[in-house]
Amino acid sequence: MKSTTDRRSFFKKAAVLAGAFSSNSLFEQLHAADILAKNRQYVSLSPQEMAENEDFWATIQQGYPASSSPVLNLNNGGVSPSPLLVLQAVDRYSQLSNQAPSYYMWRILDQGREPLRQKLALLGGCDPDELAINRNATEALNTIIYGLDLQKGDEVIGCKQDYPNMMQAWKQREQREGIRYKQLSFDFPIEDDETIVEAYRQAISPKTKIIHVTHVINWVGQIMPVRKICQMAHEKGLEVIVDGAHSFGLLNFQIPDLEADYFGTSLHKYLSAPIGTGMLWIKKEKISKVWPLLCNGNPKSEDIRKFETLGTRSFPLEQGIGEAVNFHNGIGAERKEARVRYLKNYWAEQALGIPGVNIHTSLQPAYSCAIAGVSVDGLSPQELERQLLGTYKIHTTPISYENIHCVRVSPHVYTRLTDLDRLVAALGELSAAHSSQPLGQKGT
Incomplete structure (x- = not known):
């Protein structure tokens, strides 16, 4: 009886400390009142008008320690710093974990993954059972790239302006298994969707199986017409993998609206989640055919959680994601x-x-x-x-x-x-x- 009571008290303690699965979050304690007041004050302004409202954004700036850094960070596209409340959440989770790591991590903090999954799904406009939580876009997208069954001679279309880790993964499959990896090259900027869509269309052959497209080109920020590419590809019976590393948490969209089959992102860019956090989305009916990147007891399962068998992971970082989502939602997408x-x-x-x-x-x-x-x-x-x-x-x-x-x-x-x-x-x-x-x- 005592152990049950103790466990309940630990859950309560974790909930008080936590942001990812508690209504008593650090965001509520530190920022909600100020941001709510500003939202009420400027309720009549459009997002475009609010973009130029320095009074509102001064409140947001105060939430980031990086705003006072002696080095001006203008490489947020690489890794974004987190707001203070995210740093504090991670620190508290870390201190809790280190009291008895295997107990607090596996029996307490691990219980927060499902509520966190629901919170991320709400942000992404998708089913929680389509989302896996991992460490970055490379891990998410490599899971798909290596997890799909392709035969020698099957073709994949990408472009030379995609992210290197994804291109290298396809090239490795090409070297090892004999698939064909075709790469387009674009001269950005391009201000015409059809020019881009047509380039992918013209590259398709009878052996093409997959198109790999980057939502926002990391080199120069070109936004690609992903939905139009997906629609064109599906008309031809192809699947589409979308690299959303630089779009999720920045552009206001819902993942299913892209009409992709697979989507991966880093959460430590414009969502400002803890460094080393990411997310994988797979259309539900396609989960079973994707092999996990790391071992799982049931690799052909329809359960998205098969992609989360990472072994020991950083639970403090993972649960800190929730506070980043709180902060993001407080601003408004x-x-x-x-x-x-x-x-x-x-x-x-x-x-x-x-x-x-x-x-x-x-x-x-x-x-x-x-x-x-x-x-x-x-x-x-x-x-x-x-x-x-x-x-x-x-x-x-x-x-x-x-x-x-x-x-x-x-x-x-x-x-x-x-x-x-x-x-x-x-x-x-x-x-x-x-x-x-x-x-x-x-x-x-």
């Missing part, structure tokens, strides 16, 4: 997308007016949101990135890959306009300093 797109356009439109500065991303709402590529005549991407960081303490990421040569810039909701003014000023100074260099010294 439409507002978040509108704000981040506004921030991207704020700096990029100014940069376009600087002689010698080039933008490599569409600024049209349908074709980009957070990410934009920038280059400065006379500087290679690596040189530009080094000078932005070394001289101005601005962190970005340089890209010299295939036909893309630029520095990627990706702000987030905690980014201030003054931060972006700092970036624009730096680009102006660097362009002026290198404008007199001979053409032979210019970066590509």
Whole structure:
């Protein structure tokens, strides 16, 4: 009797500490009242009007420790920092776990996965039994890539601007099993859906089985017409895998609306969940035919949970996802997308007016949101990135890959306009300093 009572008390304690499966969340304690007050104050404003409301976004910025970092992080497309409440939740879960790890992890925190699954499914607009919780988009998408039965000679269509880890997975299957991996190449930006859809259509042959498409191209932020590609592919009897690493938690969409068959994402990008968290979605009727990436006792099961047999995992990180979802919902998906797109356009439109500065991303709402590529005549991407960081303490990421040569810039909701003014000023100074260099010294 005593052990049962003790266990109930531990569940109650866990619920008090937790955000992922408790109504008494850190979000409720720390932010709900302030954000609710702002929501009431600006209830009449559209998401686009709210995007320019600095009073509202100042409240959001205060929730992120990264907003006061001495290094300006403009590589949120790589990994986004978490709000303070997510960091605190993970810390509390970690302290709880370390009192008696196997007890608290497997018997207490493990009970939170199903409510967390439901919360993520609500955010994604899908059935909880179609979602598996894992560590990142690479793990989610590699599960699909390696888990589908393909025969020698079967074709998969992707593009050279997809994410490297996914391309390498397909190339490994090609080398090992003799499938054919065909890659298109696009010159972004492209502001015409049919141009992209038609390229995939023309690549299809009688042996094509799968199209792999990236929702938001990580290099330059191009938004791909995923739904149209899926509809075209299904008309021809093909399946579609969607890499949503840079779209989920940023763009306002529901996963089933894409009409894909498979979808994988990282949650530590624009959802701001703990670093090392991800999610896999598989259309329910297709779960049984996908082999797990890691071993499972019933690999042909119809249960999505077969993809979660990871062994010992970080339960604190996993349960911290719930607080990130709380924070995201407090902002509102439409507002978040509108704000981040506004921030991207704020700096990029100014940069376009600087002689010698080039933008490599569409600024049209349908074709980009957070990410934009920038280059400065006379500087290679690596040189530009080094000078932005070394001289101005601005962190970005340089890209010299295939036909893309630029520095990627990706702000987030905690980014201030003054931060972006700092970036624009730096680009102006660097362009002026290198404008007199001979053409032979210019970066590509």
